[in-house]
Amino acid sequence: MIDIVRVSKEYRFGRESFFALANISVKIEDGEYVAILGPSGSGKSTLMHLIGGLDRPTDGDLIVDNENLSELNDGELAEFRNKKVGFIFQSFNLIPNTSLYDNVSLPLVYSKHKLPDEKEKIRGLIDSVGLSHKTRNKPSQLSGGEQQRVAIARSLINDPQIILADEPTGNLDSKNGTEVMRILENLNKKGKTVIIVTHDQELAKETDRIIKLRDGKII
Amino acid sequence: MKLLISSVVIALKSIAGNKLRNSLTVLGIVLGVFTISTLLSLAFGVREEVTKQIEDLGSNLIAVVPGKLNASGGGFNPSASLGASTLTEKDFDSIEQQLPEIKNLSMAMLVSGTVKVSDKVSSSSLIFAASEKILPNLNTSIESGRFFDNVEIEENSKVVVLGSKVKEMLFVSDNALGKELEIRGHKFQVIGILKSKETSSTLFGPNLDDLVIMPITTGWKITDTKQIFRMMMHSPTTEQADEYKSKVKDIILTNHGGEEDFSVVTQEEILGVVGDILDILTAMIGAIATLSLVIGGLGVMNIMLVSISERTREIGIRKAVGANNAHIMVQFLVEAIVLSFIGGLIGSSLSGIVAVVVSTLSPIKLVFSPFVVLVSIGFSVLVGVIFGVAPALSAARKDPIKAIRSE
Ligand SMILES: Nc1ncnc2c1ncn2[C@@H]1O[C@H](COP(=O)(O)OP(=O)(O)OP(=O)(O)O)[C@@H](O)[C@H]1O
Ligand SMILES: [Mg+2]
Numbered sequence: 001m002i003d004i005v006r007v008s009k010e011y012r013f014g015r016e017s018f019f020a021l022a023n024i025s026v027k028i029e030d031g032e033y034v035a036i037l038g039p040s041g042s043g044k045s046t047l048m049h050l051i052g053g054l055d056r057p058t059d060g061d062l063i064v065d066n067e068n069l070s071e072l073n074d075g076e077l078a079e080f081r082n083k084k085v086g087f088i089f090q091s092f093n094l095i096p097n098t099s100l101y102d103n104v105s106l107p108l109v110y111s112k113h114k115l116p117d118e119k120e121k122i123r124g125l126i127d128s129v130g131l132s133h134k135t136r137n138k139p140s141q142l143s144g145g146e147q148q149r150v151a152i153a154r155s156l157i158n159d160p161q162i163i164l165a166d167e168p169t170g171n172l173d174s175k176n177g178t179e180v181m182r183i184l185e186n187l188n189k190k191g192k193t194v195i196i197v198t199h200d201q202e203l204a205k206e207t208d209r210i211i212k213l214r215d216g217k218i219i
Numbered sequence: 220m221k222l223l224i225s226s227v228v229i230a231l232k233s234i235a236g237n238k239l240r241n242s243l244t245v246l247g248i249v250l251g252v253f254t255i256s257t258l259l260s261l262a263f264g265v266r267e268e269v270t271k272q273i274e275d276l277g278s279n280l281i282a283v284v285p286g287k288l289n290a291s292g293g294g295f296n297p298s299a300s301l302g303a304s305t306l307t308e309k310d311f312d313s314i315e316q317q318l319p320e321i322k323n324l325s326m327a328m329l330v331s332g333t334v335k336v337s338d339k340v341s342s343s344s345l346i347f348a349a350s351e352k353i354l355p356n357l358n359t360s361i362e363s364g365r366f367f368d369n370v371e372i373e374e375n376s377k378v379v380v381l382g383s384k385v386k387e388m389l390f391v392s393d394n395a396l397g398k399e400l401e402i403r404g405h406k407f408q409v410i411g412i413l414k415s416k417e418t419s420s421t422l423f424g425p426n427l428d429d430l431v432i433m434p435i436t437t438g439w440k441i442t443d444t445k446q447i448f449r450m451m452m453h454s455p456t457t458e459q460a461d462e463y464k465s466k467v468k469d470i471i472l473t474n475h476g477g478e479e480d481f482s483v484v485t486q487e488e489i490l491g492v493v494g495d496i497l498d499i500l501t502a503m504i505g506a507i508a509t510l511s512l513v514i515g516g517l518g519v520m521n522i523m524l525v526s527i528s529e530r531t532r533e534i535g536i537r538k539a540v541g542a543n544n545a546h547i548m549v550q551f552l553v554e555a556i557v558l559s560f561i562g563g564l565i566g567s568s569l570s571g572i573v574a575v576v577v578s579t580l581s582p583i584k585l586v587f588s589p590f591v592v593l594v595s596i597g598f599s600v601l602v603g604v605i606f607g608v609a610p611a612l613s614a615a616r617k618d619p620i621k622a623i624r625s626e
Contacts, residue, residue, distance in 0.1 A: 054539055054619050075543045082541020093536045093623060097236055109225045110541040154540065 002028040002051055002162070002193070007060030009046050009216075020046040022216040023060070028195065030161060033188040035204035036197045038213030044197040045166055047213065051195065052085045052164045053077045065161060082110050086155025090167035092147040094139040094154075100126065101135045104153045111158060125153040129183065145176030152183055163187055166197045181206060222546060223553065230554035233526060234561070241558060244522040247515030248562025248599055249569070254508035256570035256587070256595035262501045263586035264578075269490050269497075272358075279457045280356065280486035281464050283310070283450040283471065287479055304328075305480045306447040310471045311350075314452070317470055321463060322453040325353040328446045330438045334431055335401040336389045344385045346402060346431045348438020354413075356451035359427050364396045364411035372434040379407045383415035384428035405441055407433065460485045512598060515562065516606035523555050523610035534614055535622030548615035555607025556600055563599025567592050 009021040021043045028034055036044045049055040050062055053069050056077075062069040065084055072080060087093075094103045105122050108115065115121055126132050129149035131142075139147055148168060155163055165184060169177030185206070188194040196207060204210045212219045234241045285304035311326050327349040333342045351369055354360055367378050379400070386395050386409075395409045416427045439445045454463035468483045475481070527534070534547055574587035 049620055052539075054623075075545070078538065078541055078543035078546075081539060087539050089623070093532070093539070095533050095536055097232065106537070107540040109222060110537070110543070110546055158541075 001030055001063075001065070003061075003063040004028075004047075004051070005061045005063070007047075007050060007057045007062060009043070009050065009055070010058040019216045021050070021057070024216075024218055025060075026211060026218060028193060030193055031188070031191050032193055033185070033208040034193075034195045035207040035210045036195060036213060037199065037201065037204040037210050039199055042213040043216040044199070044213055046216075048164050048166050048195065048197050051162070052087055053080045054087070078110070079112070082107055083158055084160050085162045085164055086158075086160045088148070088151050088155050088163065088165035088168045090170035092139070092144070092151050092171070094147055094150055096139055099136050099138060100131060100142065100150050103139065103150055104157060106154060107157050122157065125156055126150075129153045143176070144172050145179060148172060148176070148180050149183070152180070152187075156187070160192075162193045162195065164195050164197075167199075168196065169198075169200075169203065177203075222549060226550045226553035227557060229550055230557040233530075233554060234558060237526070240522065240525075244518045245558060245562040245565065247518040248512070248559045248602060249515075249566040251508060251512030251515045251602070252563045252566030252595045252599050253570045253573075254511055255505070255598055256567050256591055257573055257585070258501065258504050258508060259591045259594060260570065260574045260585035260587045261583070262497065263588065263591065264584035265497055266494070267586055268584060269494055272490060278485070278487045279454040279460045281452050281454060281460060281467060281483060282356075282486070282489070283467060283481055283483050285448060285481050287482055304446050304448045305475065306450060306471075307474070308445065308447065310474050311447065311450060313470045313474055314450070314467055318463070318466060320455050321467075322455065323352045323355045324452040325350045325356055325450070326435060326447045327353055327449045327451070328435060328438050328442075329448055330402070330433070330442055332403045334385065334389065336398070339389050341385055341388045344382070344388075344429045344431050346433070348433050348435045350435045353432065353451070355453070357427060357430075359413050359416055362412045362414040364409070366411050367434050372436050375436045375440045376434055377405055377407045377437060378410045378433065380411040380413060380432045381409055382413050382426070382428040382430040384426070385431055386412050402431070402433070403441055460487070512602050515559070516602040519555055519559050519603060520606040520610055522558070523551060523607060524613070526554070527551060527610055527614045531617060531622045531625045534617050535619050535625070538617075538619035539623060544615040547617075548611045551611035551614045552604070552607045555611065556603035559599045559603035559606075560596065563596040566599070567595045570595070 004024055004026045007021060007024045008019060011018045011020060024047070036047060038044050046055070050057055050069075051064065053064070053072070056070065064080075067080065067084075069077065069080065081087075095106065098106075101122060104126055105118070108118060108122075123132065123135075126135060129152055131146060131149060131153075134142065134146070139150070142150065148171075163184065168180050168184065172180060181203070184194050184196065194207075196203070198204055283306060285306050306326075308326075311324070314321065315324055327347050330346040330348050332346055333340050334344055334346065335341075351367070351372060354366060361380070362383065364380070366380055367376065370376075371378055379402070381389075381395065389395070389400060390398060395412060398409050399406050400409060401407070413427065413430065413432075435447075452463075452467070454460045464483050464485055471481055471483070472479060534542075537547060537550075571587050571592070574585035577583055578585050
């Protein structure tokens with residue numbers, strides 16, 4: 001479960017201060033399929049980064065999977081990102097000049113415990129996103145849709161409960177976008193908590209629940 | 220372990236991805252390591268040579284030279300004492316009488332001049348006059364003919380013994396024995412040829428093959444001065460070298476009315492001084508080598524900073540999937556080390572090649588030992604660590620969100 005309790009994210013510029021998120025409270029249960037919807041600058045990405053432990057709030061608590069993220073040190077937070085969440089970004093964020101296979105297995109490099117059936121798992125995931133014929137390809141040799149599918153496979157390698165997708169279809173044509181949404185929906189059906197950040201109302205409607213953000217507040 | 224292997228793989232990939240840029244960077248390290256490695260080989264080579272000389276001459280060699288030298292630290296210059304000598308034949312006789320157990324007691328003087336045979340002149344040869352037992356003190360012996368004897372010394376005979384190079388120069392391949400040559404207007408008969416040594420003596424400086432030796436008395440007569448610029452001898456045993464050194468010193472001191480206008484040195488002291496000079500030289504060139512390594516290191520640091528700023532986004536991605544600061548730190552530190560290690564490997568290999576070539580083509584011996592390889596490569600790794608830490612730290616400290624949003 002994700003419990004967001006009176007969370008704020010404040011940016012200071014000298015004496016000026018700006019709240020990207022202002023006193024937000026919301027709960028997301030395990031296995032939910034949720035969209036965070038809002039116009040540009042409303043704080044969607046900021047919220048997603050906080051849930052995923054990529055950033056820290058300036059106020060409030062985030063309790064994810066019974067862990068209060070504020071109480072974790074930097075190293076523990078890195079381990080949290082490694083084990084408990086999978087990120088999917090609008091711009092794919094694969095490592096250039098590195099094979100599809102190595103990109104998918106990247107989180108394993110930073111895992112403390114070795115998976116017993118590592119290779120099969122990587123191949124299985126690559127297969128499940130339909131790219132087993134391109135294992136040795138570099139990101140630059142893949143289409144946008146293919147790159148995003150690699151990113152999805154990467155986010156799943158450590159079996160996290162939560163998938164955080166920030167505008168996952170933003171850089172894709174409708175056909176590839178639909179394909180990615182279908183994969184995410186399937187993941188949710190298998191029990192994952194899937195959170196999609198978007199400014200697209202139609203896309204948000206595909207999920208089970210919409211959290212609307214405006215100017216850093218939930219409306 | 221997995222992290223280390225993956226770091227090395229990432230490092231090699233990144234280095235391979237920027238071959239030209241990285242080659243230029245590595246060049247600095249190559250130069251530094253090459254210098255260090257070659258200097259070390261040279262130092263070891265010379266040291267080996269010096270040790271060999273001590274063993275050849277026997278460390279029981281004792282020499283008396285005119286003038287007061289400060290052998291302990293002041294530095295010993297073999298040629299500084301070529302001026303007017305205060306050593307006398309009496310000193311020689313006193314040692315002979317009071318220390319009959321001493322071996323190979325001999326004396327020598329320098330006779331300036333050239334050696335002529337009809338139209339051939341050898342001006343580079345060094346003409347010495349010496350007493351009968353000089354040869355063991357020079358660690359050489361007769362190749363053909365004979366050395367002059369006591370009778371010839373008594374009679375101021377005009378006979379000479381030639382170094383192999385002088386012989387070749389004046390007589391080419393002819394048999395020189397019995398032939399005549401001319402020194403300072405006097406006719407001399409060649410009675411012996413020295414064995415070719417190709418090594419120099421620390422006490423005589425020049426190559427022994429360049430020597431022309433006549434009886435000491437003949438030297439005194441033709442120069443009309445009774446100079447002695449060296450007395451050389453061996454103590455009965457090696458252990459007694461220092462003991463006999465002071466005995467000899469006391470005898471001469473008494474003769475000179477207490478005035479210490481001469482010095483008694485042992486072979487070990489002289490070679491020790493040579494070793495000291497070598498140490499200073501090694502230290503100086505070592506400093507230059509270190510400087511070039513530092514410059515190489517700065518190159519590595521620079522290229523790491525460039526590489527890190529180009530890969531900021533990659534750092535953000537790695538952090539997003541679970542890399543902590545230490546992981547990122549290790550990755551870039553390893554990259555810096557791999558970079559300078561490659562430089563070290565190349566520099567050290569080049570130095571190995573140079574060592575083999577120089578050692579075969581010239582008399583200079585370079586000892587390129589596993590120790591030298593270890594030290595030079597060790598240095599390169601050290602440079603990688605020292606100059607990689609700061610960039611690696613800056614990479615590790617990057618904020619993941621800013622990093623992931625950067626282009
Ligand atoms: N490091 C920062 N310093 C200052 N302001 C920031 C910083 N990061 C984000 N902001 C501000 O916080 C607000 C929310 O940003 P956020 O990225 O969460 O928006 P968003 O809803 O994801 O928008 P978009 O749909 O354009 O991605 C924006 O106004 C942004 O300018
Ligand atoms: Mg955003």
